[in-house]
Amino acid sequence: MKKIDAYEANQQQGLLLNANENPKNIDADILESIIEDIKNIDFNRYPDNDVTMIREAYASYIGVDADQIMVGNGSDEVLGLLIHLRLGSNKTLYTLEYDFSMYDYYATLQDANIVRFPLKVEDTFDVDSFIQLGKKANPDLICFSNPNNPTGRCIEKEDLIKIVEAFANTYVIIDEAYAEFSDSSMIDQVDVYKNLLVTRTLSKAFGLAAIRCGMMIAHKETMETLQTYKVPYNVNTLTQVVATRVLQQKERVQENIEQIKQARDVMYEDYGRDKPKNVTLYPSCANYFYGTSTNKEKLLQLMDDAQIIIRNFKDEYFRITVGSNEDNKKVMDILRKV
C-alpha cells in the first residue's frame, strides 16, 4: 500500500475559519424552493448522467456552451479524474510549492513524480523561471491553483497564457476554486487553447460545500475526449436540484461575493492600521489570508481558547478564512495579543 498523507478534514465545531467556506448559509426562500423540488424527486431512479440542469445553468453563468463543462462530485473529483488519466509511475506532475494538498494526494496514489516550482509568499512570480524548470521536468500534467491556496496570491493572466502556450502539448489545469473573489479568470481562454483546463467549484463563493459540486471547463474538442472518462451517475440528484436552484439566483450569489470581498479588504485595512507585533498577514485575492507568526504556539492557543478554528501549517505558517465583519474583528483582536 502506498503511503499517503491523510487529508486533514475540516473540524465542525467552533467558529470555522479553517476551510475557506462561505460564512453564509443559503437564504430561507431558496431553501423552501429546494424542499419543493425534493418532494418531486424520483428517488428510485438514477440521477441525470449528463447533469444537464447544472451544466446549462453554469454555462450561462460563465458564458461558455454547456458541452464545454463536466460536472463532478466536487472539483476534487474532476481533478482526480485528470490526474488519474495523465499520471502513473514514471509520469510527472508539475505544480507549485505551496499548493492544494489534493494534487499530491491523487498524484501519490498514481505513483507519479511531483516537481514543485518554489514560490514563497513574498516572492514575485517569475514566469520564465517557471517555464525553464518545467521544461527540465518534462511534465505529463501541470496543475496549480489561481488564486493560490494557501497563499491567496494571484498570478497575472498574461503569465498564465505564457505557460499554457509554452506547454502546448501538455494539459495545463488552472484550478480556479477561488476565482470569484479575484478579478481575473482563464475561462475566456478555453476556446483558444485546447490544452487549457479550468476547474471551478460551488463549495466556496456559492456557499454549497455540503453538496459537493465542481466543474471542469475546456475547449469543446478537449471536453469531447475527456467526457468519455467521466464516472457514470457521479452527481446525485439532490446535488443537481440544489445547485440548479442556487445557480438560478446569480444576483444573490454575486451580492454575497461582494460582501466577502469587502469584508476581506476591511480586515486587511484594519490589519495595516495597527499591525500585530508578532504576526504578518499577506495580501489576498481570495477569501482567506495566509500568515506567519514568530509565536505561533501562542497564536494557536489563543485561537483555541476563543474556539476559533484556523488552518495550521508547518513552521510559522497558518491560514484564516475571511468570515463576517464581526468574526474578522475577533480574529484581529486575537492576532494583536500574540
Ligand SMILES: Cc1ncc(COP(=O)(O)O)c(C=O)c1O
Ligand atoms: C484550490 C482548491 N481546489 C479545489 C478544492 C476542492 O473543492 P471542492 O469542494 O469542489 O472539491 C479546494 C477546496 O478547498 C481548493 O482549495
